[in-house]
Amino acid sequence: MDARKSSIAIGVIIAATLVIIVAGLMPGAKTLSIQAVWNALVAPDGKIELILVWTLRFPRSLAAAVVGAGLAVSGYLLQSLTRNPLADPGITGVTAGATAPIVTCFVLMPWVPGVYYPFIGLAGGLAAASVTFWVARGGNGRPLHLALGGISVSLFLGAVTIYVLLLAGPQSTALLFWISGGFAGRTWSHLLQMLPWVMIGLVGALALHRVVSMFALSDHAAAGMGVQLNLWKPVLLLLSIAPVAGVAPVAGPVAFVGLAAPHIAKFLKPQGTVWEIGLAAAIGSLIVTSADLIARTIAIPKELPVGIITALLGGPIFIYLIQRGRLDVKAEGA
Amino acid sequence: MTAVTALKQSKPRVLLAAFLLGLISLVAAVFLGVVDIPADDIMSALSGGGSSEARSIIMDIRLPRIITGILAGIQFALAGLLLQTITRNPLADPSLMGVSQGATLTVTIFLLFTVYIFNPGSNTVAELPIGWLPVAGMAGGMIAGGIIYLLAFRLDLSPLRITLCGIAIGAVLHAVAIGLIAGWGSARIEIILEWLSGSLYARTWDHALFLLPFTVAGLAVLPIIYRPLIMLQFDAAVARSFGLSYRMQFSFVLLVSCALAASAVGAVGPIVVVGLIVPHLARFLAGRHFPLVLPMTVVLGAVVVTLGDLIGRLAGGAEEVPIGIVTAILGVPVLLMLLRKVP
Numbered sequence: 001m002d003a004r005k006s007s008i009a010i011g012v013i014i015a016a017t018l019v020i021i022v023a024g025l026m027p028g029a030k031t032l033s034i035q036a037v038w039n040a041l042v043a044p045d046g047k048i049e050l051i052l053v054w055t056l057r058f059p060r061s062l063a064a065a066v067v068g069a070g071l072a073v074s075g076y077l078l079q080s081l082t083r084n085p086l087a088d089p090g091i092t093g094v095t096a097g098a099t100a101p102i103v104t105c106f107v108l109m110p111w112v113p114g115v116y117y118p119f120i121g122l123a124g125g126l127a128a129a130s131v132t133f134w135v136a137r138g139g140n141g142r143p144l145h146l147a148l149g150g151i152s153v154s155l156f157l158g159a160v161t162i163y164v165l166l167l168a169g170p171q172s173t174a175l176l177f178w179i180s181g182g183f184a185g186r187t188w189s190h191l192l193q194m195l196p197w198v199m200i201g202l203v204g205a206l207a208l209h210r211v212v213s214m215f216a217l218s219d220h221a222a223a224g225m226g227v228q229l230n231l232w233k234p235v236l237l238l239l240s241i242a243p244v245a246g247v248a249p250v251a252g253p254v255a256f257v258g259l260a261a262p263h264i265a266k267f268l269k270p271q272g273t274v275w276e277i278g279l280a281a282a283i284g285s286l287i288v289t290s291a292d293l294i295a296r297t298i299a300i301p302k303e304l305p306v307g308i309i310t311a312l313l314g315g316p317i318f319i320y321l322i323q324r325g326r327l328d329v330k331a332e333g334a
Numbered sequence: 335m336t337a338v339t340a341l342k343q344s345k346p347r348v349l350l351a352a353f354l355l356g357l358i359s360l361v362a363a364v365f366l367g368v369v370d371i372p373a374d375d376i377m378s379a380l381s382g383g384g385s386s387e388a389r390s391i392i393m394d395i396r397l398p399r400i401i402t403g404i405l406a407g408i409q410f411a412l413a414g415l416l417l418q419t420i421t422r423n424p425l426a427d428p429s430l431m432g433v434s435q436g437a438t439l440t441v442t443i444f445l446l447f448t449v450y451i452f453n454p455g456s457n458t459v460a461e462l463p464i465g466w467l468p469v470a471g472m473a474g475g476m477i478a479g480g481i482i483y484l485l486a487f488r489l490d491l492s493p494l495r496i497t498l499c500g501i502a503i504g505a506v507l508h509a510v511a512i513g514l515i516a517g518w519g520s521a522r523i524e525i526i527l528e529w530l531s532g533s534l535y536a537r538t539w540d541h542a543l544f545l546l547p548f549t550v551a552g553l554a555v556l557p558i559i560y561r562p563l564i565m566l567q568f569d570a571a572v573a574r575s576f577g578l579s580y581r582m583q584f585s586f587v588l589l590v591s592c593a594l595a596a597s598a599v600g601a602v603g604p605i606v607v608v609g610l611i612v613p614h615l616a617r618f619l620a621g622r623h624f625p626l627v628l629p630m631t632v633v634l635g636a637v638v639v640t641l642g643d644l645i646g647r648l649a650g651g652a653e654e655v656p657i658g659i660v661t662a663i664l665g666v667p668v669l670l671m672l673l674r675k676v677p
Contacts, residue, residue: 086498131670134674135670135673135674137674144423144424144425145673147425147498148424148425148673149670149673151425151430151501152610152666152669152670152673153666153670155606155607155610155662155666156662156663156666156667158662159531159658159659159662159663159666160659160663162530162531162659163531163655163656163659163663166531166656166659167653179512180509180512180513255505255509256505304513305512305513307509307512308509308510308512308513311505311506311508311509312506312509312510315502315503315505315506315509316506318498318502319485319499319502319503322495322498322499322502323485323495323499
């Protein structure tokens with residue numbers, strides 16, 4: 001696709017996301033008509049519809065879109081940085097790294113205000129990623145070690161998370177949220193708290209797209225073209241972890257989006273890194289808003305965690321990519 | 335030359351040391367616990383005498399859970415080693431590749447439906463038929479193993495791709511299980527939580543008897559699959575050129591591995607880390623000398639679970655730490671160090 005087609009594709013996907021967000025304002029425990037939704041959006045009159053639309057359904061759908069974009073950008077950056085098609089926030093341990101310290105604070109130190117959670121998540125995610133990369137020696141030429149190290153780090157942090165939750169007593173809602181993610185009861189303040197972190201990742205990735213595309217070739221190529229590895233590698237790593245740190249306290253772990261969205265974007269073959277990043281972010285938004293809509297409508301009035309729907313959607317995509325050989329898995333048997 | 339022979343001679347000693355460590359940890363696990371019992375009381379309880387309190391603690395609580403743990407540890411470790419060997423992939427482990435997640439799913443479904451099947455209108459924990467959990471879990475594990483098998487041969491995938499697909503399938507099955515819990519059964523969440531973290535709490539002789547046939551069968555087939563195993567370490571083409579019926583042997587080892595893991599998961603829940611770590615540890619200690627790695631894995635599997643459970647029992651006090659969590663927290667750093675060293 002050339003630049004014009006790519007921009008059209010992004011436009012179409014964003015439009016589809018918006019349609020889903022608006023359509024998602026209607027169904028729920030109390031179904032609203034299009035008319036009622038429209039009235040509540042355009043001419044708020046303070047009725048029950050207003051509360052349903054403006055404080056319950058609209059912010060959570062927007063949060064889902066932001067989460068999707070953030071995870072997709074994070075996955076894209078990690079995949080470029082490691083040149084490993086499997087790298088995503090989940091498999092490199094970043095998600096678990098952000099979640100475990102936040103859960104620990106949430107349970108053991110409830111007096112820490114929620115505004116600080118993203119910073120805690122950033123530190124944890126960075127630490128987890130550092131351990132994973134240390135094991136994989138930077139991830140270069142050892143794709144399997146990266147996956148093995150990341151999964152091990154995730155297992156470790158997952159055990160810590162579950163133990164902390166066990167200490168807190170089995171509070172089912174908190175437990176399920178931290179195991180499989182969700183958007184129930186997310187408000188405007190959650191959205192605003194998360195937005196800057198996702199924007200850092202997205203804007204940073206777009207601004208640095210030249211560096212990103214050079215890293216996607218190889219470290220040597222990047223160095224040869226004058227990229228200072230010691231400076232830009234850590235910067236890109238921070239940029240890839242920032243969205244996850246923002247997303248984790250708001251949505252919990254949302255599986256497979258960071259992995260699937262960049263691959264679908266590349267599958268559409270847009271021209272150039274900028275468009276790939278944009279397309280990946282848009283696709284991520286579409287996936288998570290759709291998943292959130294499914295999660296809260298499939299079993300009204302109950303609600304399923306959104307991570308389940310994304311796993312059900314993303315898992316088959318992942319398996320398809322592997323068995324079609326679209327993932328360029330190198331170093332077999334290494 | 336002398337260095338090589340010295341190395342070869344030192345290796346059986348490693349196995350002996352591991353075996354001794356196993357004995358020590360077994361004794362420690364029997365003698366140590368939250369309830370302090372005098373040593374001579376324990377000795378007489380073991381021989382059938384002693385106070386009734388000591389006898390019930392030792393014979394009905396500690397011994398069954400230790401034995402169950404040893405059997406499960408052997409099975410997890412062996413399952414991991416077999417799968418890692420035939421797929422030539424350090425990541426392969428049945429409990430990571432869908433078997434334990436499939437078991438979680440069937441256990442969840444089973445718990446959700448037992449209320450309707452056995453006891454309409456009741457949701458008290460005591461009336462749930464917990465004795466059937468191992469069977470339900472094992473069924474789910476085997477189904478997941480079947481999916482891995484189909485992927486491996488219907489689609490003719492390479493070992494690395496099989497592993498990756500297995501991890502994805504595991505994630506999907508896990509997601510469905512959590513979804514069912516969330517949408518349905520909050521009343522039973524405590525049982526499922528205990529199950530999910532992998533625990534030896536309240537394991538009885540029934541659990542040990544359930545596992546015993548699988549452990550014995552698994553160890554008994556080892557001499558039969560030993561030679562194929564060594565050849566399965568090569569590429570399919572190379573293995574065939576040695577005259578190995580690759581497909582049949584691969585399927586058989588895969589079946590053994592899945593059966594070992596599925597039955598163990600059924601009895602004690604997913605202790606994922608053991609199957610992943612113990613083979614790495616065994617290879618590190620025994621070198622790449624397969625005849626030694628095999629027994630080493632078996633012994634270390636038992637040791638890791640026994641020690642892990644002992645630590646979990648002592649560390650948490652009255653609220654013991656589940657074995658799955660202990661092995662993850664203590665084992666993963668070791669695994670990471672080993673991974674870093676492996677070139």
